Amino acid sequence: MRWTLKPTPEKNKLEALQKTLQVDASIATLLLQRGIETFEEAKKFFRPSLKHLHDPFLMKDMDKAVARIEKAIKNKENILVYGDYDVDGTTSVALMSSYLKTKHSLVYTYIPNRYDEGYGISYKGINFALENDFSLIIALDCGIKSVDKVAYAKNLGIDFIICDHHRPGNIIPEAEAVLDPKRSDCNYPYKELCGCGVGFKLVQALASKDGKTAKDLTEYLDLVATAIGADIVPIDGENRVLAYFGLKVINTDPRTGIKAILTQVEKTELTITDVVFIVSPRINAAGRMKHGNYAVTLLTEEEPDMAEKYASEINNYNLERREIDKQITEEALAQIEKQKEQKRFTTVVYDKNWHKGVIGIVASRLTETYYRPTIVFTRSGDKLAASARSVRDFDIYNVLEACSVHIEQFGGHKYAAGLTIKEENYEAFKQAFEDEVSRTIDRNLLTPEIKIDCKIDLHDITPKFYRILKQFAPYGPSNMTPVFLSDNLIDTGYGKCVGADKTHLRLTATQPNSKSRLVGIGFSMAEKFEIISEQKPFSAVYSIDENEWRGNINLQLKLRDIKA
DSSP, rough: EEEEOOOOOOOOHHHHHHHHOOOOOOHHHHHHHTOOOOOHHHHHHHHHGGGGOGGGGGGGTTHHHHHHHHHHHTTTTTEEEESSSSHHHHHHHHHHHHHTTTTOOOOEOOOOOTTTTTOOOHHHHHHHHHHEEEEEEEEEETTTHHHHHHHHHHHOEEEEEEEEOSSSSOOOOHHHOOOOOTTTOOOOSOOOOOHHHHHHHHHHHHTTTTTOOOOGGGGHHHHHHHHHHHHHHOHHHHHHHHHHHHHHHHHHHHHHHHHHHHSSOOOOOOOHHHHIIHHHHHHHIIIIOTHHHHHHHHHHOOOHHHHHHHHHHHHHHHHHHHHHHHHHHHHHHHHHHHTTTTTSSSSEEEESSOGGGGGGHHHHHHHHHHHHOOEEEETTTTEEEEEEEETTTOOOOHHHHHTTGGOSSEEESSSEEEEEGGGHHHHHHHHHHHHHHHHOOGGGGGOOEEEEOEEEGGOOOOOOHHHHHHHTOOOOOOOOOOOOEEEEEEEEEOEEETTTTTOEEEEEEEOOOOOOOEEEETOOOGHHHHEEEEEEEEEEEEEEEEEETTHHHHHEEEEEEEEO
């Protein structure tokens, strides 16, 4: 692990913010690192408000999208709400369809089949619309690169409204409206919405025509918060407001389908991290193992008994997914071990029998293990399909663009992408990918990094300090859980390896001449016991959380790493 201490903010800014907010230096440091320099900015950060959401009509083509939907409702047209099979796509479809059904009865949903249609808008989906007399398709979380397919639909008399958040190509599809804050010609103030977030902005715009505000739409924010967590978009600006209020809905009055998922787990109050690891995998499992329709059906179901039934089915898909994911990961690791004599900057593996629904998860696991840009391929029809994952601070999308001569189709983000190639291009692509990564990557990025917000002493960790810290949530990219460094620590002598297989490290840390004592827990850190044994001094990097034991709640250090 590389430990990187973030730069200390300018002294005059630090002192000014400390004085203005009446907080200590470490809290002021954390705020300045997040771009918060004034009382008003701090108030906005600590007290999110739905009034902080931007006017949806600032987004290019929003007026056109609203006008076309209003026309469809007036003329009693059939509307098809189309979205991808992942969490962002299915939550988007659930949100848009359930809202439109409050205004119009002729609203239906379509999720492409992962295996015979693939990612995004498909010709099969357009033909389905034609055969069933749909004159308007609202595509969510996809479509920004579907130039040919949108043109094909237009020739058939079918209009498209696209709500996407992925990077556009050189040509924007000729749809009735294309909502994407990443369009170069879109002046919308916030660029990092997820697909469901863009869908929510369209709903917000439609509702405003009826005199409604965002406050009247909070029932939809559990879906938006789930998508924000699952899609790993920055949790700052507008996303932070949406995630904050969405979590409130999840924890107080979630929709019937999400409530049914939560009955399967023992958790009283969910954080965004819980949403990512508890709710999202179950929703995702439907599209991975069966069909994304199952997720939309669960998320739009209003009868508790039916929702319980659907949630149980989806939970079974998730258990099946885990088994397959474990098996493929083991096979991929074995494949990599055989190639280990080659010095490579990338990991690219392929097996024609691997399950297409889990290769993204496997790519993430391989990236965690070897910490290199990673692509996992499998056979999909007469092509090879793959999921790509990157390491922190390295843009894998740019690499795929540079290798596009070998690629049939690709799309995605800085850290995660999907692609399709012809089988005969596999070796050429693999080499081109390796060459481009080795040419462009900073070698330091191939070692995992812990970014440390600031250095503190144990006596700084008080209940008041933690109360303020809790208000930094919800955490995520651009607002990660604060990480601290403390030097000259000593274990009081109670340090030991714990857990059923003794793989975790538990210690009680103190510092010389300090009365402060805090328990630290380091998951999968048992091999570091020697560093803290016999009261040898050590440094620790950690976040702070609460531990509840027999009704008592105490602060503890959640260890990230320790060094002698």
